Amino acid sequence: MDIAASPLAEPPLRRRPSLAAAPAAAPVRRLAVGLVGPGRVGGALLEQLRQAQERLARDGGLELLLCGVAASRRMWLDCDDPELNARHDGAQTWRPTDLDAFAAHVRGSDGRHALLIDCSASDSVAAHYPRWLAAGVHVVTPNKLAASGPLARWQAIRAARAGGGRLRYEATVCAGLPVVQTLRDLLDTGDELLGIEGMFSGTLAWLCNRHDGAQPFSALLREAHALGYTEPDPRDDLSGIDVARKLVILAREAGLPLSLDDVDVDSLVPPALAGLPLEACMARLDEFDAPMAAHLAEARAHGGVLRHVARLDRDGRASVKLAVLPASHAFAHTRLTDNVVQFTTRRYCDNPLLVQGPGAGPDVTAAGVFADLLRIAEALEPNA
Structure with missing residues (x-):
C-alpha cells in the first residue's frame, strides 16, 4: 500500500477534551x-x-x-x-x-x-x-x-x-475546483452533455504557458521540478496518464462506461527515456527539446498556442494530447498552473460553461x- 507515512514524531491528531457546544435548541x-x-x-x-x-x-x-x-x-x-x-x-x-x-x-x-x-x-x-x-x-x-x-x-x-x-x-x-459537482448538476437538471474539453494538469499548463522558445523545454522542466510543480518523477506528469484518469472519472460521472485503455493518450516522454531509472532520465532531459521545439514551431505557423488538452465527446471518444489551439480559444488565456474545464451541453452550446482556477497543491x-x-x-x- 503506497501511502506516505507521517513524518511527525507526535500523533498528528489529538482528541480535544471538549468542544464548544452548539446552542441547546440546535440539533447536534x-x-x-x-x-x-x-x-x-x-x-x-x-x-x-x-x-x-x-x-x-x-x-x-x-x-x-x-x-x-x-x-x-x-x-x-x-x-x-x-x-x-x-x-x-x-x-x-x-x-x-x-x-x-x-x-x-x-x-x-x-x-x-x-x-x-x-x-x-x-x-x-x-x-x-x-x-x-x-x-x-x-x-x-x-x-x-x-x-x-x-x-x-x-x-x-x-x-x-x-x-x-x-x-x-x-x-x-x-x-478544489467544482468540476464533478458542476457536471452532476448539469445532468441532474436534465441537460445533455455534448462534450468536455479540459486542461487537467497544472504541471503541463505551467510548462505550456512558459514554453515560448526563449529557453529549451528541458530548462523549464528542471525549473518546474525544482519548484515542486512536477511529480518526483516528471514522466508521471508528461506521460498523460494522470490526465487520462481524470477524464475517465468525468466520463463515468456522465454515464459512459469508459476505462483507461479506451483513452487515446499521446505521451510527451521520448521512448528512449520511458524505461530509464529516474536519475538517468533526469540527466537526459535535453532529449525533450527537439520534439517540443517542433511542436512550438507548428503552433506558431498556425498562429496558435500550444496546450495539453483532454477531450471527451458524447459518444465516449476520449483523447489526451498536445494540441494547437487558436489564440481566441479560452484555453489560450490560462495563467500559471490553472486548470480549466469546458462543458458543452444542449443548454451551454453556443457559449460553453467554463470552470477555471488553481487545480493543484495540497492546500x-x-x-x-x-x-x-x-x-x-x-x-x-x-x-x-
Missing part, C-alpha cells in the same frame, strides 16, 4: 472521522480540520470527532479501549496498520455517523470502498484510483452505496476534500 450532528494517508494533502487537511473544529461545533452544530490516522505501515487510534489504544504517559500509541480494524474503530458500536477520508494514492485502499460503503461508512477521497480503476470495481463501489454510505470524490479532478486539494466532508455532514440526521 456528531461525525466520527478517520484519515488514511497522512501525506502532504492529508497533513494539510488535518490542519484545516483542527482549525475548523470548534467553529463548526459552535456555529453549525457539527461535532467532528477525529478518531485516528492510518499510514502505510502503522495507524493511530484515539479511543478509550486500552486493548485498541494502549497509552503510555498520556501519549497515543501507533500500531500496525489494519484497515478493516481502522474502519471498525471509526464506525464504533454506538450508532454514530462515521466517515473515512482516503488521501492515499493507493489502489489497495480503494479496494476497501465497497465494504466501507456497504457498512454505512461514508467515504471522501482525492484518490483517483477508485473512480478511474477497473470498471467492475467502480460499479461495485457505486452499488455498495445502497448500504447507506455516501461517496464524494470532487478532489479527484482539478483539486486547495485538502479544501476540496473538506468541502465534500461538509456536504455529507449537512445531509446527516442529528444524533439522538
